Amino acid sequence: MNSIAVTDLGKEFAGRQGHPVTALSPVTLDIPTNGFVTLVGRSGCGKSTLLRMIAGLEQPSRGTVTIDGRPVDQPPSELRYVFQSYADSLLPWRTVEENVIFGLRHSHHLLPEERNRRRWPSIAREYLAEVGLGDKADRYPAELSGGQQQRVAIARALAARPEILLLDEPFSAVDALSRATLQDLLLRLWHDHLFTAVFVTHDIDEALYLSDEVVVLAPGGAGIRDRIEVDLPRPRDQLTTPTLPSFIDLRTRLLREVLADHGD
Numbered sequence: 001m002n003s004i005a006v007t008d009l010g011k012e013f014a015g016r017q018g019h020p021v022t023a024l025s026p027v028t029l030d031i032p033t034n035g036f037v038t039l040v041g042r043s044g045c046g047k048s049t050l051l052r053m054i055a056g057l058e059q060p061s062r063g064t065v066t067i068d069g070r071p072v073d074q075p076p077s078e079l080r081y082v083f084q085s086y087a088d089s090l091l092p093w094r095t096v097e098e099n100v101i102f103g104l105r106h107s108h109h110l111l112p113e114e115r116n117r118r119r120w121p122s123i124a125r126e127y128l129a130e131v132g133l134g135d136k137a138d139r140y141p142a143e144l145s146g147g148q149q150q151r152v153a154i155a156r157a158l159a160a161r162p163e164i165l166l167l168d169e170p171f172s173a174v175d176a177l178s179r180a181t182l183q184d185l186l187l188r189l190w191h192d193h194l195f196t197a198v199f200v201t202h203d204i205d206e207a208l209y210l211s212d213e214v215v216v217l218a219p220g221g222a223g224i225r226d227r228i229e230v231d232l233p234r235p236r237d238q239l240t241t242p243t244l245p246s247f248i249d250l251r252t253r254l255l256r257e258v259l260a261d262h263g264d
């Protein structure tokens with residue numbers, strides 16, 4: 001079990017001259033166990049702020065986040081966060097394998113057979129093989145491409161056996177082809193490892209391709225504009241899913257929602 005309940009959750013930051021700035025007007029949202037929910041919306045609408053509050057990395061100004069009924073007031077042990085900037089999240093002085101071992105070391109959810117530290121190098125290599133980097137274990141992060149580094153970050157997060165994975169624009173810094181491959185990798189891992197995923201992106205097609213539900217945040221931190229159920233069949237694939245009439249209808253609807261109000 002790992003359902004997330006966001007209730008009346010809002011955030012204000014102290015602005016210049018002490019005037020509060022609303023980053024997110026109160027939102028209420030339920031994210032079901034093993035669901036895949038994506039937050040979209042214009043820059044500055046509060047996507048990362050919402051994700052960070054769910055992660056216990058940011059204190060709300062009002063409202064609550066609970067996971068299976070337990071209030072989140074610090075980063076929960078069953079949750080892992082994958083950041084946009086893989087360069088900041090990996091340990092550059094450690095090999096790729098050691099980075100994944102870091103995920104094992106800091107987990108409270110290892111299986112009994114995973115608690116034996118002598119097994120960690122081989123377990124780390126299994127996770128690396130799962131993300132297609134079985135032959136890169138001895139490399140350092142700087143020796144890998146951006147997409148490969150993000151794979152390491154995902155392998156490290158998975159090694160902690162999270163029940164919830166939050167991903168904040170994880171693929172925005174990689175090229176389009178790598179991005180498509182990473183989307184498919186993430187869907188496979190989500191299917192195989194059964195975690196609840198909350199994803200942030202600016203990319204409407206990516207949101208639809210991945211998710212069960214897309215939550216559109218209104219500009220200026222005004223809260224939730226719409227919630228769109230994505231009932232496209234799974235497994236999805238890069239060639240046919242985006243050509244489905246229902247995908248095209250959903251994309252048109254989502255674009256209307258995101259482009260509404262004013263243009264940049």
Ligand SMILES: Nc1ncnc2c1ncn2[C@@H]1O[C@H](COP(=O)(O)OP(=O)(O)OP(=O)(O)O)[C@@H](O)[C@H]1O
Pocket residue numbers: 013014021022023024041042043044045046047048049050221
């Ligand atoms: N630590 C902070 N101090 C002051 N204001 C902040 C802080 N963090 C975020 N904000 C403000 O809160 C608002 C929402 O920011 P947030 O990063 O959540 O938006 P976002 O939708 O994730 O944006 P983007 O798509 O550009 O990443 C913005 O106006 C931002 O400037």
